Amino acid sequence: MTASADHASADAVSPSVPSARSGRSIWVAIGAVVVGHLALLVVGSDPFSTPVLLAIEVGVFVVAAASEVLFGGTSRRTLGALAVVWFLLVGVSWLAVRVWDLLAVALVLAGLIALGCYAIHRIELVALGLVEVSDEQE
Amino acid sequence: MDPTPRFWSTAATGALLAVLGVTFARPELVVGAAGVGAIVLARQYAFLRDLRRLDDDFSVEVTTDAGFVRRDGQTEVTLTVSVPSGTPLPVSVTADLPVIAGSVDRGDRTVTLEPEEETATTTFSVEWPVVGRATIPDPVVSVADTYGMFTESYRRGSETVIRVEPRQPRNVHVGEGGDAVATPFGGHRTDQYGQGTDPAELREYMPGDSVSNIDWKATARLAYPHVREYEVESDRRTLLVVDHRARMADGPEGETKLDYLREVALTVATAAESADDPLGLYAVGNEGLTVDERPSTAADHYRDVQTLLHDLEPTPSGEANRGQTRGRGMLAARNAATAIENDDSAFGQTLRPYLDTTDRYVRKMDEDPLFGTMRTYVDRLGSDHWVLLFTDDADRTTLRETVRLARSNGNHVVCFLSPAVLYETGSLSDLDDAYGRYADFESFRRELAQMERVSAYEVGPGERLSALLSDGRRR
Numbered sequence: 077m078t079a080s081a082d083h084a085s086a087d088a089v090s091p092s093v094p095s096a097r098s099g100r101s102i103w104v105a106i107g108a109v110v111v112g113h114l115a116l117l118v119v120g121s122d123p124f125s126t127p128v129l130l131a132i133e134v135g136v137f138v139v140a141a142a143s144e145v146l147f148g149g150t151s152r153r154t155l156g157a158l159a160v161v162w163f164l165l166v167g168v169s170w171l172a173v174r175v176w177d178l179l180a181v182a183l184v185l186a187g188l189i190a191l192g193c194y195a196i197h198r199i200e201l202v203a204l205g206l207v208e209v210s211d212e213q214e
Numbered sequence: 215m216d217p218t219p220r221f222w223s224t225a226a227t228g229a230l231l232a233v234l235g236v237t238f239a240r241p242e243l244v245v246g247a248a249g250v251g252a253i254v255l256a257r258q259y260a261f262l263r264d265l266r267r268l269d270d271d272f273s274v275e276v277t278t279d280a281g282f283v284r285r286d287g288q289t290e291v292t293l294t295v296s297v298p299s300g301t302p303l304p305v306s307v308t309a310d311l312p313v314i315a316g317s318v319d320r321g322d323r324t325v326t327l328e329p330e331e332e333t334a335t336t337t338f339s340v341e342w343p344v345v346g347r348a349t350i351p352d353p354v355v356s357v358a359d360t361y362g363m364f365t366e367s368y369r370r371g372s373e374t375v376i377r378v379e380p381r382q383p384r385n386v387h388v389g390e391g392g393d394a395v396a397t398p399f400g401g402h403r404t405d406q407y408g409q410g411t412d413p414a415e416l417r418e419y420m421p422g423d424s425v426s427n428i429d430w431k432a433t434a435r436l437a438y439p440h441v442r443e444y445e446v447e448s449d450r451r452t453l454l455v456v457d458h459r460a461r462m463a464d465g466p467e468g469e470t471k472l473d474y475l476r477e478v479a480l481t482v483a484t485a486a487e488s489a490d491d492p493l494g495l496y497a498v499g500n501e502g503l504t505v506d507e508r509p510s511t512a513a514d515h516y517r518d519v520q521t522l523l524h525d526l527e528p529t530p531s532g533e534a535n536r537g538q539t540r541g542r543g544m545l546a547a548r549n550a551a552t553a554i555e556n557d558d559s560a561f562g563q564t565l566r567p568y569l570d571t572t573d574r575y576v577r578k579m580d581e582d583p584l585f586g587t588m589r590t591y592v593d594r595l596g597s598d599h600w601v602l603l604f605t606d607d608a609d610r611t612t613l614r615e616t617v618r619l620a621r622s623n624g625n626h627v628v629c630f631l632s633p634a635v636l637y638e639t640g641s642l643s644d645l646d647d648a649y650g651r652y653a654d655f656e657s658f659r660r661e662l663a664q665m666e667r668v669s670a671y672e673v674g675p676g677e678r679l680s681a682l683l684s685d686g687r688r689r
Binding site: 102105106109110112113114116117129133136137140151153154157158161162164165166168169170173174178179181182185186188189192193196197199200201203204206 | 215220224227228229231232233235236239240241242243244245246247248249250251252253254255256257258259260261262263265266269361362363366368
C-alpha cells in the first residue's frame with residue numbers, strides 16, 4: 077500500500093478541552109443577581125426608587141466581584157472591566173426602562189449583549205490569526 | 215470561541231429574568247437581566263485577554279526521531295509545550311496523526327498545562343503500516359475559560375513530514391570482490407559490420423564488396439569508390455533463471471536474498487525490453503519449476519515477466535502443491551485471487567478455494583530443481599542464449615555443474631550470487647569469521663568467472679559489504 081497523507085485524522089475536530097477550574101464563581105455571581113433582583117420584588121418598593129436600586133446593584137456587584145476574586149483569582153483589570161460593563165449596562169437599562177417600553181428595552185438589551193459577545197469573538201479570531209482568507213474577502 | 219453549556223445556562227437565566235420582567239411589568243428584573251449580561255461580557259473579555267497573553271508566550275513543537283521509516287516501523291514522536299511565563303488558562307495540546315499512521319491513544323499524545331504551569335512534554339510511539347509521505351499536522355491547542363463558559367481550539371506549531379518507505383533492498387551492490395560493476399548487463403554491441411540501420415564507418419571499396427553498398431555521395435566527394443558499413447543488429451536472447459527456494463528467504467524482511475536478486479532481475483528485464491531482446495523467465499522452487507515463460511518479444515510478455523518477478527516469494531520448504539499451470543496461467547490465477555480476496559459474496563466464496571494456492575509447480579523434479587530446470591528446459595532452447603542465473607552459493611557443487619550445463623551449446627552464462635554472509639540478520643558479531651566466509655565465497659565466484667563464457671557477480675546490500683571489507687582491510 078502506498079499513500080500520501082497530508083490530512084489529519086478525524087479526531088482533530090474534537091479537541092481535548094481542558095476542564096475549567098471552577099464553576100462556583102459564576103453561579104455565585106449569577107445567584108446574587110437573581111436573588112438580589114427577586115428581593116426587590118419581595119420588598120415591594122417603588123421600582124424606580126433610586127437609592128434602594130442603587131444599593132441593591134452595588135451590593136450585587138460586590139458579591140459578583142468578590143466571588144470572582146475568591147474563586148478565580150481574577151486580575152484587577154478584569155474586575156475593572158466587570159465594573160465598567162456592569163454599571164454601563166445596568167445604568168443604561170435603568171434609564172431606558174424609565175423612558176421606553178419594557179419589551180423594547182429587553183430586546184435592545186439582548187441585542188446589545190449579543191453584539192458585544194460577537195464583537196469580542198471576532199476580535200479573538202483576528203488576534204489569534206484564525207480568520208480565513210475567504211472570510212476576509214467576504 | 216465556543217460557548218459551553220454553562221454559558222448557555224447563564225444566558226438562559228438572564229433571558230428568563232428579562233421575560234419575567236416584561237411579563238409582569240417589573241423593570242427590576244429587566245435590569246437584573248442586564249446584570250447577568252454584564253457578567254457574561256466581562257467573562258468573555260477576560261477570556262480574550264488571557265488567550266492573547268497565552269498566545270504571545272506560547273510555543274509548541276513536534277519532533278520525531280527519524281525523518282523516514284520503513285513500512286511497519288515505529289518512530290518516537292515528542293510533543294513539547296512551553297509557556298515561559300506560566301499559562302493563565304488550562305491548556306491541552308494534542309498531536310494529530312495522519313491517516314496512514316497507526317492508532318495511538320489520544321491520552322498518550324495529549325499534554326495538559328494547568329494554570330501557572332510552564333512546560334509539559336509527552337513522547338509516544340507511532341507505527342507506520344502504509345507506505346507514503348505522511349504529514350503530522352501542527353498540534354491542536356485547546357483552551358478553556360477559567361470558569362468553563364468558553365472554549366477555543368486552534369492550531370499552533372509546524373507540520374512534520376515523515377516518509378514511510380517500503381521494505382525493499384536499498385543500495386543494491388552488484389560487483390566482483392567488493393568492487394561494484396556499473397553495467398553487468400544492459401546495452402550490448404556486436405562489433406560486427408554488415409546489414410543494419412546504424413552507420414558504423416566509411417571505407418574504401420575493396421574487390422568483392424557489393425556494388426549496392428557503395429555510398430555514392432562519399433564516392434563523389436572523395437574521388438574514389440567508398441562503401442558505407444552498418445552495425446549489425448542483434449537480438450540477445452536472454453533467459454532469467456531465478457532461484458526462489460526456501461533458503462532465498464534469508465535476510466531481514468524486505469531485504470532477503472531473493473529481494474536483492476529480484477531487483478537485479480527486474481533491471482535486466484527492463485534493459486531487455488528497451489533493447490527488444492527476447493526475454494524468458496524460469497523460476498525454480500523447492501521441488502521444481504514454478505514459472506515457465508519462454509523467450510518472446512511480445513509487448514505484454516515483458517510486463518508479464520516483470521509481474522511474475524514481483525510476485526515471486528520463497529517457496530515454503532516441504533510444499534506439496536500439485537498442478538500443471540504455466541506461467542501465464544499462474545499470473546491469471548494470482549490476479550483473480552487478488553480480485554476476490556475480500557469478496558464475501560457467494561461468487562467470491564465459491565471461487566476462493568480454487569485460487570488460494572497460486573504457487574503451483576509446472577513440473578516437479580526429483581533431482582536438484584535448478585540443475586533439472588537447466589537440463590530439461592534451458593538446454594533445449596538451443597545455442598547462443600544469455601542465461602542469467604540468480605541464486606546463492608549454498609550448494610556449490612550442484613551450482614558448478616549447473617553453470618557448466620548452462621554454458622554448453624555455446625550459451626553465455628551470467629551468475630548473480632547472493633553470499634550468505636551478507637544476509638545474516640543482526641550485526642556482524644564475529645567479523646573475522648564473516649570476512650573468512652566472504653573470502654571463501656569470493657574464491658568460488660572467481661572459480662565460476664574463470665570458466666569460459668561465464669561471468670559471476672555478487673549481489674547484496676552495499677553497506678554491509680562495505681563494512682565487512684573495510685574491517686577486513688584494517689586487519
